[in-house]
Amino acid sequence: RAKADGRGRHCFFDRSMDAAARERRAMELDLRRMLLEQDGRDLEIHFQPIVEVATRRPTACEALVRWRRPGQEGLVSPAVFVPIAEEANLIMALGERVLRRACREAMRWPDPTLRLAVNLSPAQFRAPGLTQAVHAALAETGLAPHRLELEVTEGVMLLGTDLVFATMHELRALGVRFALDDFGTGYSSLSYLRSFPFERVKIDRDFVRDIEARPDDAAIVRAVASLSTELGMATIAEGVETEGQFRSLAAARCQEAQGYLFGAPVPGEEIVALLQRLDTAPEPAPEPVGGD
Numbered sequence: 001r002a003k004a005d006g007r008g009r010h011c012f013f014d015r016s017m018d019a020a021a022r023e024r025r026a027m028e029l030d031l032r033r034m035l036l037e038q039d040g041r042d043l044e045i046h047f048q049p050i051v052e053v054a055t056r057r058p059t060a061c062e063a064l065v066r067w068r069r070p071g072q073e074g075l076v077s078p079a080v081f082v083p084i085a086e087e088a089n090l091i092m093a094l095g096e097r098v099l100r101r102a103c104r105e106a107m108r109w110p111d112p113t114l115r116l117a118v119n120l121s122p123a124q125f126r127a128p129g130l131t132q133a134v135h136a137a138l139a140e141t142g143l144a145p146h147r148l149e150l151e152v153t154e155g156v157m158l159l160g161t162d163l164v165f166a167t168m169h170e171l172r173a174l175g176v177r178f179a180l181d182d183f184g185t186g187y188s189s190l191s192y193l194r195s196f197p198f199e200r201v202k203i204d205r206d207f208v209r210d211i212e213a214r215p216d217d218a219a220i221v222r223a224v225a226s227l228s229t230e231l232g233m234a235t236i237a238e239g240v241e242t243e244g245q246f247r248s249l250a251a252a253r254c255q256e257a258q259g260y261l262f263g264a265p266v267p268g269e270e271i272v273a274l275l276q277r278l279d280t281a282p283e284p285a286p287e288p289v290g291g292d
C-alpha cells in the first residue's frame with residue numbers, strides 16, 4: 001500500500017515535471033531555430049539610461065534583451081530564456097547578436113560619448129571566441145571600443161579566476177571596459193575588486209530598495225561607494241525608483257544611477273527621445289548632501 005502511494009505520487013510528480021520539461025524543450029527548439037536559422041530576428045533589444053548623479057544627465061545605456069516569441073503574447077523575459085540559451089549551448093549565438101545590434105543602435109545616438117553597457121553571461125566566458133566576437137562587433141559597427149562596457153556578475157568567478165582574468169585582459173586590450181553587475185548579491189569577494197580590471201561596480205537593487213528606511217543598507221552602499229572610489233572605480237546604483245532613494249544614493253556618494261526614476265528600458269526607436277528628455281530636463285536644485 002505504501003508502495004502504491006509512493007508510486008502514485010511519483011507518477012503525479014513525473015507528469016508535472018514532464019509538462020515543465022516539455023515547455024522548456026519547446027522553448028529551446030524555438031530559440032534555437034530563431035537564433036541559428038533566422039539570425040535572431042525575434043530578439044528585441046531595449047535600452048535603459050544610466051545617469052550621472054551630480055547632474056542627472058545620461059552617461060550610458062544598458063542593453064537588455066527580450067524575445068518576441070511567435071504565438072505568445074508579450075515579450076519573454078531574459079530571466080527566463082537566457083538560462084535556457086546557456087544550457088542549450090546557444091549563448092554565444094545569442095550574445096553575438098545582442099552585441100552587434102546594440103553596438104549598431106549605439107552608433108545612432110546623438111551623443112558619441114555615451115557608453116553602451118552589454119550583459120555577458122558566464123557561459124560566454126567559457127566558450128572560445130568571446131574576444132573575437134567582441135572585436136568583430138566593434139569592427140562591423142564602428143563603435144569606439146572604450147564606449148563598450150561589458151557587465152559581468154560575480155558568478156563568473158565560479159569558472160575559475162585564471163580563465164576570467166585572462167579573458168578580461170584580452171578584452172581590455174581591445175579597449176573595452178568592465179562593470180561588476182549585481183554587486184553584493186553573489187559570491188562577493190573584495191579580492192575581485194582588487195584583482196580584476198573593473199571600471200565600475202553596480203550596486204544591486206537589493207541595497208537600494210529600502211535604503212531610506214534601513215540604515216544598514218545605507219551603510220553598505222556608502223562603504224561600497226567609498227571603497228570603489230579608493231580603488232579607482234565608480235559605482236552605479238541599480239533599480240532607483242524614487243527621489244528619496246536617489247537622495248540617499250547621492251548622500252552615499254554613488255556616481256551614477258539607473259532605474260525607473262529616470263526611465264524603464266525602452267526599444268531602440270524610443271531611447272533617443274528619452275535621452276533627449278533627460279538631457280534637457282531642468283537641473284534640479286542642488287540637494288544639501290548630508291555632511292554629518
Ligand code: C2E
Nearest residue numbers: 064065078079082098119120121239240241258259260265
Ligand atoms: P541586470 O543586468 O541586473 O539588469 C537590470 C534589471 O533590472 C533589468 O531587468 C531591468 O529592466 C531591471 N530594472 C531596471 N530598473 C529597475 C527599477 O527601477 N526597478 C526594478 N524593479 N527593476 C529595474 P531585465 O531587463 O528583466 O533583465 C534581467 C536580467 O537578465 C539582467 O539583469 C541580466 O542579468 C539579464 N540580461 C538581460 N539582457 C541580457 C543579455 O543581453 N545577455 C545576457 N547574458 N543577460 C542579459
Ligand code: MG
Nearest residue numbers: 062119151181
Ligand atoms: Mg546588467
Ligand code: MG
Nearest residue numbers: 181182202238
Ligand atoms: Mg544588475
Ligand code: MG
Nearest residue numbers: 182204205238
Ligand atoms: Mg540585477
